[in-house]
Amino acid sequence: MLLANDESVALTPARAGSGRVLAGALHGRRGARPWSLAWGRLSAGEFSVCAEFVGEVxxxxPRTVLATRLGSDFCLAETAGDYRGVTVTTAESRLYSELWPVPRASRAV
Structure with a gap:
């Protein structure tokens, strides 16, 4: 689960179709610091994932980062900057998605 300001954020699926290696992508701000994030699942035998963030506001x-592998089949790539798209590349696939803005969380008073 992704949290923004200690509140859960609904994860919006990427527009990249049914590809597992790119399951979702978001961009937003925390205070004055913009950030961009992409995540996905890896199939057996995939060990390295690169994410190229493009369209910085x-x-x-463009900024290319090596995704961090979490567990046996999950990966996460993040970078500073307010980007609008990401291309995720493995040895087996290459997928593009727009980054979705983080929805504003409603606050109960």
């Missing part, structure tokens, strides 16, 4: 260059 403030005119920055």
């Amino acid at each position: 403030e005119g920055g260059h």
